Amino acid sequence: MTAISVSRLSRYFRIYQKGAGIRGSIASLFRRKYTTAKAVDDISFSIEEGELVGFIGQNGAGKTTTLKCLSGLMYPTRGEVSVLGYTPFDRKTDFLKQIGLVMGQKNQLWWDLPPMESYLLNKEIYAIPGDRFKKTLGDLVDLMGIADIIGVQVRKLSLGQRMKCELIAQLLHGPRVLFLDEPTIGLDVVMQQRLRDFIRDYNKKTNATIILTSHYMQDVKELCRRVIIIDHGKLAYDGALSDITRAYSDRKILTVVFGKPVEKHVLAKLGEVKLFELPKARILVSRARTNAVAQELLRDFPIEDITIEEPGIEEVVRRIFSSHHA
Amino acid sequence: MRYLKIFLLHFEHVFENRAQSLVWFSMSLSNPILQILFWRGTQGIGGWSYTALTSYYLLIAAAGAFLSSHIEGDVYEYDIKQGELVRYLIRPFPYYWIKLVEEAPYRILQGGFAIIVLACVAVWFGNYLSVPLTPLTLLFGLVSACFAYFLSFTYKMSLGLLAFWLKDIRGLYSFVEILGIVLTGFILPLSLYPHGLREVTLALPFAYMIYYPVLIFQGKLGLAEMLQAVGIQSLYLAVFVVIFTVLWKRGVRQFTAIGQ
Numbered sequence: 001m002t003a004i005s006v007s008r009l010s011r012y013f014r015i016y017q018k019g020a021g022i023r024g025s026i027a028s029l030f031r032r033k034y035t036t037a038k039a040v041d042d043i044s045f046s047i048e049e050g051e052l053v054g055f056i057g058q059n060g061a062g063k064t065t066t067l068k069c070l071s072g073l074m075y076p077t078r079g080e081v082s083v084l085g086y087t088p089f090d091r092k093t094d095f096l097k098q099i100g101l102v103m104g105q106k107n108q109l110w111w112d113l114p115p116m117e118s119y120l121l122n123k124e125i126y127a128i129p130g131d132r133f134k135k136t137l138g139d140l141v142d143l144m145g146i147a148d149i150i151g152v153q154v155r156k157l158s159l160g161q162r163m164k165c166e167l168i169a170q171l172l173h174g175p176r177v178l179f180l181d182e183p184t185i186g187l188d189v190v191m192q193q194r195l196r197d198f199i200r201d202y203n204k205k206t207n208a209t210i211i212l213t214s215h216y217m218q219d220v221k222e223l224c225r226r227v228i229i230i231d232h233g234k235l236a237y238d239g240a241l242s243d244i245t246r247a248y249s250d251r252k253i254l255t256v257v258f259g260k261p262v263e264k265h266v267l268a269k270l271g272e273v274k275l276f277e278l279p280k281a282r283i284l285v286s287r288a289r290t291n292a293v294a295q296e297l298l299r300d301f302p303i304e305d306i307t308i309e310e311p312g313i314e315e316v317v318r319r320i321f322s323s324h325h326a
Numbered sequence: 327m328r329y330l331k332i333f334l335l336h337f338e339h340v341f342e343n344r345a346q347s348l349v350w351f352s353m354s355l356s357n358p359i360l361q362i363l364f365w366r367g368t369q370g371i372g373g374w375s376y377t378a379l380t381s382y383y384l385l386i387a388a389a390g391a392f393l394s395s396h397i398e399g400d401v402y403e404y405d406i407k408q409g410e411l412v413r414y415l416i417r418p419f420p421y422y423w424i425k426l427v428e429e430a431p432y433r434i435l436q437g438g439f440a441i442i443v444l445a446c447v448a449v450w451f452g453n454y455l456s457v458p459l460t461p462l463t464l465l466f467g468l469v470s471a472c473f474a475y476f477l478s479f480t481y482k483m484s485l486g487l488l489a490f491w492l493k494d495i496r497g498l499y500s501f502v503e504i505l506g507i508v509l510t511g512f513i514l515p516l517s518l519y520p521h522g523l524r525e526v527t528l529a530l531p532f533a534y535m536i537y538y539p540v541l542i543f544q545g546k547l548g549l550a551e552m553l554q555a556v557g558i559q560s561l562y563l564a565v566f567v568v569i570f571t572v573l574w575k576r577g578v579r580q581f582t583a584i585g586q
Contacts, residue, residue: 013582073415075579096418108413112342117335124331125419 054224401486490577
């Protein structure tokens with residue numbers, strides 16, 4: 001069943017451009033110049049129920065704007081959006097009861113009271129029956145391991161503890177669609193891993209549809225089988241994470257350990273030398289020439305070890321962005 | 327029941343910051359105290375005895391604490407300008423009502439302080455406070471106070487929503503605040519204003535936010551006048567609700583949740 005369907009979605013912003021200096025200020029009194037920024041420009045995709053999709057893009061690429069359109073926070077300029085059969089920006093009560101939105105480093109809990117008070121408020125706002133609230137809260141508190149801090153003022157919690165509590169607040173009503181906007185931002189690596197484990201478990205247990213945006217590729221690599229890459233408001237890639245390397249990288253990496261010193265300029269004739277720290281070197285070569293270059297290395301150089309790898313996801317994503325900007 | 331529970335949870339939140347509420351309330355006492363001192367020694371003016379005047383200023387202070395909403399700053403500064411509106415928009419609860427539930431505890435807490443002050447004055451300075459309550463004036467006073475609060479709240483909410491279009495409205499708020507002080511009767515009973523200005527101020531909605539409820543509690547209005555006051559309050563409320571609804575529907579369409 002399709003949980004999210006986006007068809008030709010566009011969101012433009014009209015931006016006032018002020019001329020520099022006092023002349024610009026005075027001129028703006030009589031005539032204002034506006035430009036149109038295309039935050040999201042004609043993108044379409046659909047997401048099945050239970051999918052955990054990574055939404056990747058640079059700052060200002062349009063991923064948060066898309067997320068806002070999906071969660072009903074923003075009206076699109078054009079296009080159609082359907083989430084669980086609802087038009088998000090109608091913000092029907094039934095729709096809002098079935099979605100959750102977590103924004104990294106944005107506090108949605110009461111600052112001066114313990115998280116439990118905010119949970120009780122959510123219980124009433126989402127009209128969660130008492131027994132279901134008790135069970136869900138108990139499960140989430142156990143999963144997150146926050147039993148000892150649930151009664152502590154939010155202002156006295158660490159960022160990691162607060163993020164856990166924020167996540168619980170957005171999960172108490174059992175959302176069928178969850179939007180996670182940079183949920184691991186600012187957390188240390190241990191806490192990032194715990195949150196990832198939790199998100200994965202939650203997705204498996206509840207079959208909730210989850211869209212995750214993150215600047216940390218590790219989040220996406222560990223959690224999402226499918227990624228949607230958005231760049232300058234346009235859809236740059238939509239497909240399996242495992243296919244992205246093949247689809248977008250025409251190069252492979254040869255990592256070589258030499259038995260004797262070699263000259264860098266000699267290696268440069270074979271491909272792009274990405275690393276040269278003897279006895280180790282890393283060379284990027286085109287996919288078509290990989291075998292030939294490997295044979296040449298084995299034949300003409302004192303090789304102790306050689307491995308051939310696909311480029312990392314980060315490298316591929318970087319290439320996608322730079323190719324779109326070129 | 328659900329609304330009551332939500333209200334109580336918010337009250338708990340406000341109660342955590344009770345000291346701040348006490349400070350705000352104490353500041354609001356400065357005007358009535360100054361006015362009482364100013365009128366001291368007079369026999370009264372324009373049909374208002376000295377006791378009626380001191381009672382008026384004490385009741386105005388209490389009414390200000392109970393009924394005068396200050397929600398516009400929250401709506402403008404935090405919700406729209408800083409983008410906190412996001413957390414209200416994703417909840418299945420109307421923005422108007424959740425803001426009311428957030429603000430009402432402040433009014434009740436500060437109103438509670440006002441009741442304590444009135445009680446102290448009644449005990450130790452009885453001649454400064456005369457509130458000739460009858461069951462009828464109490465009933466109309468309470469109904470009128472409810473309308474007054476909703477009127478004030480809806481008006482201030484609408485003012486806050488202007489932030490959807492205006493970049494900086496602090497100047498406008500200051501102007502409106504001063505206008506409110508003059509037009510709601512904080513400075514002087516509106517009936518003492520000069521001819522012309524008096525008629526205008528008595529007809530404007532501001533008078534129905536504070537002044538008329540105070541007059542009812544002071545027993546200065548007859549039954550017909552009380553009915554008329556409550557009727558006009560309900561009309562003004564309907565107008566403000568329409569204004570709020572239009573501003574909200576149009577404003578939220580262009581909300582961009584910047585920084586969120």
